[in-house]
Amino acid sequence: MTGRGPRGERGEQAERIVATARRAFATRGYAATSLRSVAQEAGVDPGLVNYYFRTKAGLLDEVMQPPEAFGAAVAAAAEQPMDRRGHAFVQAALDLWEDPVSAETLRAIILTAAQEPAALQRLRQLFSELVLAVVSHNVPDTERDLRASLISTQIVGMVMNRYIWRIGTMATLPAPSVIDLIAPTVQHYLTGTLPLSPGDDSRGPG
Amino acid sequence: MTGRGPRGERGEQAERIVATARRAFATRGYAATSLRSVAQEAGVDPGLVNYYFRTKAGLLDEVMQPPEAFGAAVAAAAEQPMDRRGHAFVQAALDLWEDPVSAETLRAIILTAAQEPAALQRLRQLFSELVLAVVSHNVPDTERDLRASLISTQIVGMVMNRYIWRIGTMATLPAPSVIDLIAPTVQHYLTGTLPLSPGDDSRGPG
Numbered sequence: 348m349t350g351r352g353p354r355g356e357r358g359e360q361a362e363r364i365v366a367t368a369r370r371a372f373a374t375r376g377y378a379a380t381s382l383r384s385v386a387q388e389a390g391v392d393p394g395l396v397n398y399y400f401r402t403k404a405g406l407l408d409e410v411m412q413p414p415e416a417f418g419a420a421v422a423a424a425a426e427q428p429m430d431r432r433g434h435a436f437v438q439a440a441l442d443l444w445e446d447p448v449s450a451e452t453l454r455a456i457i458l459t460a461a462q463e464p465a466a467l468q469r470l471r472q473l474f475s476e477l478v479l480a481v482v483s484h485n486v487p488d489t490e491r492d493l494r495a496s497l498i499s500t501q502i503v504g505m506v507m508n509r510y511i512w513r514i515g516t517m518a519t520l521p522a523p524s525v526i527d528l529i530a531p532t533v534q535h536y537l538t539g540t541l542p543l544s545p546g547d548d549s550r551g552p553g
Numbered sequence: 554m555t556g557r558g559p560r561g562e563r564g565e566q567a568e569r570i571v572a573t574a575r576r577a578f579a580t581r582g583y584a585a586t587s588l589r590s591v592a593q594e595a596g597v598d599p600g601l602v603n604y605y606f607r608t609k610a611g612l613l614d615e616v617m618q619p620p621e622a623f624g625a626a627v628a629a630a631a632e633q634p635m636d637r638r639g640h641a642f643v644q645a646a647l648d649l650w651e652d653p654v655s656a657e658t659l660r661a662i663i664l665t666a667a668q669e670p671a672a673l674q675r676l677r678q679l680f681s682e683l684v685l686a687v688v689s690h691n692v693p694d695t696e697r698d699l700r701a702s703l704i705s706t707q708i709v710g711m712v713m714n715r716y717i718w719r720i721g722t723m724a725t726l727p728a729p730s731v732i733d734l735i736a737p738t739v740q741h742y743l744t745g746t747l748p749l750s751p752g753d754d755s756r757g758p759g
Contacts (some may be wrong), residue, residue, distance in 0.1 A: 348614060349738040376582025415658055461584060461664050472719050478721075496714060496721035497734060505711020508702060511667055514677050515684075515702035525750040528703060532738050 353449045355409055361399045364389045369455040372410055377463040379392045382406065404465060405520065411469040414449035416442075416478065425481045433498075433534025436446035436481055440502050444510050457511065474499065482537060491540070503531050554684050566651065567605045570595045571615045575661040578616055583669040588612065608687025610671060617675040620655035622648075624683065639704075640732065642687055647728045650716050659700055680705065688743060696747070703742035711735050730753045 371380040388391040400406040408546065413543040420439040421531045427435040458481055460470040479495045485493060508517040517525065573595040577586040588609055594601040606612040626649055630641040649655045666676040680701075688701045711731065714723040723731065 373670065378581040379585030380679075390678070398677070457669050461667065462580065467718060470718060474651055474720055483673040484743075493722045493726075494736075496723040499689055499721055500710035500714050500723060500735070501707060501738070502710065502715045504706035504708065507709045507713060508706050512673060512676060514673075516699045517706060518703045520699075531748075532707070533739070542737075 358396060360389075360391055364391060364396055364404070366451075368406050369410050369451060372407070373451075373455040373458045374456055377403075377459050377466065401513050407463065407465055408469070409467055410459065411473075412452075413424065413456065413473060413477075414443065414452045416452070418448070421477045421481060425484065428536055429485050430534075432481065433532075433537050434530040436498065436537075437468060437502070437505075437526050437530040437533050441526055444506060445522055450510060453506075454511065476508070486537070486550070493541070497541075498533050501529060501532050501536065535550070566595075566597055566601060567673060570597060570602055570605060571612070572657075575616050575657060576610050578613070579657075579661040583613065583665050602657045611666070613669065614675070616665065617672055617679075618658075618694045619662065619679060619683075620649065622652070622655050623659070627683045627687060631690065635691050635744060636740075639738075639743045640736040643703065643708070643711075643732050643736045643739050644742075646712070647732055650712060651728055655679065656716060658680065663712070682747075692743070699747070700742055703747075704739050707735060707738050707742065722724075746748065 357527060364385060367379065368385045371385055371388065376377060381399075381401075382396050387407070396406070397481045397541050400409065420443055421436075424435040424439045430472075456466070456470060456473075459466040461467075477492065478499055482491055482495045482498065506515060508514050510526065512518075520528075532537075570591060574586065574591045575646070577591055577594065585754075588602050588606075589599050590604045591612070597672075602612070626645040627642075630638060630645045633641040642696075649659060662676060665672040673751065684705055685697065685701045685734075688697055688704065692700060711723060712719050714733065719722075726734075
C-alpha cells in the first residue's frame with residue numbers, strides 16, 4: 348500500500364497516522380478521538396498530524412478511503428458473466444474481509460459512517476461509485492438502483508454478523524460455505540424476478 | 554413504557570436519563586459519553602444518575618434493553634404457520650423500525666454494540682433469546698442456528714441500509730415493497746433447501 352499514490356508520497360509516518368486514526372475511530376468513535384491523541388498513539392509530533400491532514404475532517408477523509416484492493420475486486424466481479432456475477436461479488440466481499448488489513452479499513456469505514464455524517468456521506472459516494480458498478484452491465488436502468496440496494500442488504504448483513512459483531516453461525520462457518528449460502532440470494536437480487544409492484548404477492552425467489 | 558416493570562417504578566426521571574444516554578451513545582459513542590454529560594443533558598442532578606444506575610456500565614445495561622414491543626413482535630411472528638413465518642418476521646422488523654420510539658432504542662443498541670464489548674455481549678444474548686425463538690418450532694435442531702444466522706444477515710442488512718445509513722433504494726421504498734422484496738429471502742432461509750455441504754454448487758434459492 349506504500350510506494351505509490353498520495354499516501355506513499357507522504358511516506359511512512361502519514362501511513363501510520365492514518366492507521367492509528369482508523370483504529371481510534373472504530374474503537375472509541377470519531378467524536379471521542381482528538382488529533383492530539385492520534386499523534387500520541389502514532390508516536391509522532393502533533394504538528395505533523397496538522398501538517399499532513401490539517402483538520403480532523405481531513406484525517407477522516409483519509410480514513411474513509413477504501414482499501415486499494417476494494418475497487419479492483421469490485422471491478423473484477425463486475426466483469427463476470429451475468430450468471431456468475433452474484434457468486435463473484437460475494438467471493439470478492441469475503442476475500443476483502445478475510446484479509447486483516449483491508450478488513451480493518453472497511454471496519455473503520457462502516458463504524459465511523461454509522462456515527463459521523465461526513466463519513467456517511469463518503470460511504471454513500473462509495474456505494475454509488477462501486478456497488479452500482481457491479482450491476483451496471485446488462486441490467487435495465489429502471490431496475491439498477493433497486494437491485495444494487497437489495498444486494499447491499501445481503502452483503503452488509505453478512506458482514507455485520509460475521510465480521511463486525513461476530514455473532515451466530517455466520518461468524519464461525521468457513522468462507523466457502525458462507526459464499527455457497529449467500530451467493531444464491533445475491534444472484535437472485537441481480538437477475539431474478541422481483542415483486543416490484545407493492546400489491547404483488549409472489550413469494551419464491553428465483 | 555411507564556407504569557410497570559423496574560423502569561416504571563423508578564419513574565419519569567430515570568426514563569429521561571435512559572433516553573438521553575441512548576441518544577448520546579448512538580450519536581457520540583459510548584466512550585465519549587460521561588455520566589455527568591448525560592445528567593446535564595437530561596436536566597437532572599448527576600447524583601441522581603449515580604443513584605439510579607451506579608455506573609456507566611449500569612446505564613449501558615438499561616440502554617441495551619430492547620423495546621418492550623420487540624419481544625412481543627418476535628413471539629407473534631414465531632407463532633405463525635411455517636409458510637408465513639418469513640413474511641411475519643420481516644413485517645415485525647419493519648413495524649418496529651418504522652416506529653420512532655422503538656427505532657431509536659434499536660438504533661442505540663446496534664451502534665453501541667459495534668463499539669463496546671459489553672454491549673456486544675448483550676446483543677449476542679438478545680440474538681440467542683429472540684431470533685433463535687423465531688425458528689425454534691418445526692426446524693431440525695441441527696439447522697436451527699444456521700437458519701437463524703442467515704435470517705439475521707438479511708434483516709440486519711436491510712436495517713443498516715434503510716434505517717441506519719439511509720442509503721440507496723432501500724431507504725426510500727414504502728414499507729410494503731420492502732417486505733415483498735425481502736420476505737422471500739427470509740422464508741427461503743427458514744424453510745428452503747440450503748447448500749449445507751461446502752462442495753455443493755446448487756444456486757437457485759427455493
